[in-house]
Amino acid sequence: MDFSLSPEQQRFRDDLRGWLHENLGDFAPSGRAQSAETAAPLETIGRRAQVEIERGRAWQRRLFEGGYAGISWPREFGGRGGSIIEEMIFNQELAEAKTPPLINVIGLYMAGPTIIAHGTDAQKSRYLAPLLRCDEIWCQGFSEPNSGSDLASLQTRAVRDGDRYVINGQKVWTSLAHVAKWCILLTRTGGEKYGGLTYFIVDMESPGVEVKPLRQITGDAEFNEMFFTDVRVPAENILGSEGEGWRVAMTTLMHERASLGVGLQVRSRIALEELRTLARATMEDGRSRAADPLVRQRLAQLFIECEAMRFNGYRGLTRMLRGEQPGPEGSINKLMWSEVNQRIADAAMEVMGPAAMLSPDDPDSPGEGRWSYLLLRSRANSIEGGTSEVLRNILAERVLGLPRSR
Numbered sequence: 436m437d438f439s440l441s442p443e444q445q446r447f448r449d450d451l452r453g454w455l456h457e458n459l460g461d462f463a464p465s466g467r468a469q470s471a472e473t474a475a476p477l478e479t480i481g482r483r484a485q486v487e488i489e490r491g492r493a494w495q496r497r498l499f500e501g502g503y504a505g506i507s508w509p510r511e512f513g514g515r516g517g518s519i520i521e522e523m524i525f526n527q528e529l530a531e532a533k534t535p536p537l538i539n540v541i542g543l544y545m546a547g548p549t550i551i552a553h554g555t556d557a558q559k560s561r562y563l564a565p566l567l568r569c570d571e572i573w574c575q576g577f578s579e580p581n582s583g584s585d586l587a588s589l590q591t592r593a594v595r596d597g598d599r600y601v602i603n604g605q606k607v608w609t610s611l612a613h614v615a616k617w618c619i620l621l622t623r624t625g626g627e628k629y630g631g632l633t634y635f636i637v638d639m640e641s642p643g644v645e646v647k648p649l650r651q652i653t654g655d656a657e658f659n660e661m662f663f664t665d666v667r668v669p670a671e672n673i674l675g676s677e678g679e680g681w682r683v684a685m686t687t688l689m690h691e692r693a694s695l696g697v698g699l700q701v702r703s704r705i706a707l708e709e710l711r712t713l714a715r716a717t718m719e720d721g722r723s724r725a726a727d728p729l730v731r732q733r734l735a736q737l738f739i740e741c742e743a744m745r746f747n748g749y750r751g752l753t754r755m756l757r758g759e760q761p762g763p764e765g766s767i768n769k770l771m772w773s774e775v776n777q778r779i780a781d782a783a784m785e786v787m788g789p790a791a792m793l794s795p796d797d798p799d800s801p802g803e804g805r806w807s808y809l810l811l812r813s814r815a816n817s818i819e820g821g822t823s824e825v826l827r828n829i830l831a832e833r834v835l836g837l838p839r840s841r
């Protein structure tokens with residue numbers, strides 16, 4: 436792969452940098468990962484999160500108005516019509532500038548591309564523009580209490596009744612369900628494990644949809660339980676056709692894995708740079724922690740791992756630029772990213788020493804509590820988007836050609 440940017444790609448990057456310089460002002464990072472109220476009641480957390488949601492919405496709208504939402508989406512659907520290299524540059528520049536996260540991430544990287552691939556013309560014209568403008572937030576209702584890694588065993592049932600389907604069941608870990616207008620919902624309409632699944636677009640304001648927040652170890656409540664009781668959904672809200680849900684869901688998951696691969700390794704590299712700054716600034720017995728040979732070795736090892744992720748990401752990109760399907764590189768990078776992120780947080784704790792125990796709102800807490808937040812939040816990285824055990828199985832079977840695990 437040629438690592439240099441073409442003149443056109445450089446122009447895209449420079450224009451984006453200029454635009455970010457002019458537009459990021461009100462959205463610049465506050466320096467605090469989260470407030471200290473980890474033991475606050477859920478309603479308080481909900482209200483605080485609401486402020487972040489509204490800020491995220493406003494940021495995505497600003498990006499849309501600047502022509503920077505849906506970088507690689509076709510122009511006919513309101514996107515920029517760019518290449519996946521431009522999408523990569525976009526993700527890198529946003530990470531470097533420490534912009535707020537893209538709040539409608541499930542819409543932009545999962546629901547939207549699935550609608551583009553499988554939707555009817557009516558679905559494309561109804562859903563895509565409000566998604567890009569962030570007028571409507573999306574969530575993903577795949578996982579259930581007894582179906583996560585083995586997704587196709589799910590039991591939420593949809594039964595046809597005239598021109599509607601009646602949906603009953605429970606989903607869990609549904610990120611953003613508390614603010615979403617639409618849900619991409621995978622249901623069972625038949626007995627066959629894979630052939631009995633159907634994929635719906637469900638209005639979260641429908642009668643019978645109940646959302647209950649789940650509080651995480653960080654104190655945030657990013658995700659929810661969802662209960663469906665006799666929820667009536669028009670047949671025209673099926674994405675694909677009845678019984679085709681598995682194939683449509685694979686499009687969603689393929690895009691999830693590919694988007695994780697493009698954006699996340701940059702965020703790990705930035706976290707590592709911040710860790711290096713922390714090590715330099717932290718003093719112990721009059722010496723910088725960065726002078727400790729053990730700390731230096733750990734930082735060097737993490738740097739090597741971040742570089743390996745970067746080049747592995749390029750391998751995946753090269754494959755996609757050749758028009759091939761995303762390969763196992765996405766699984767390698769998801770596995771590496773989650774573990775490297777956890778190792779960066781562990782290393783930060785060691786660098787900080789006893790100061791790591793200070794509460795995030797303590798004025799002496801290094802990084803205003805962001806490291807203890809990362810330590811707690813990164814525990815979820817090896818579960819969300821495919822667990823590390825399952826990814827190792829995929830790599831063992833599909834890359835190394837080892838016998839199937841079961």
Ligand SMILES: Cc1cc2nc3c(=O)[nH]c(=O)nc-3n(C[C@H](O)[C@H](O)[C@H](O)COP(=O)(O)OP(=O)(O)OC[C@H]3O[C@@H](n4cnc5c(N)ncnc54)[C@H](O)[C@@H]3O)c2cc1C
Nearest residue numbers: 575576577578582583584608609610815818819820822824
């Ligand atoms: C922060 C976060 C956000 C999430 N957001 C969403 C969302 O928006 N929408 C959504 O649908 N889901 C979401 N999820 C759910 C996520 O996709 C599932 O948690 C994940 O797929 C694992 O499923 P599970 O929790 O049911 O665990 P299980 O599949 O029950 O796994 C339990 C344990 O068994 C191991 N295991 C399972 N099968 C095997 C095997 N074959 N070989 C070896 N080990 C195995 C797993 O690695 C794990 O350690 C989210 C999860 C997190 C943590």
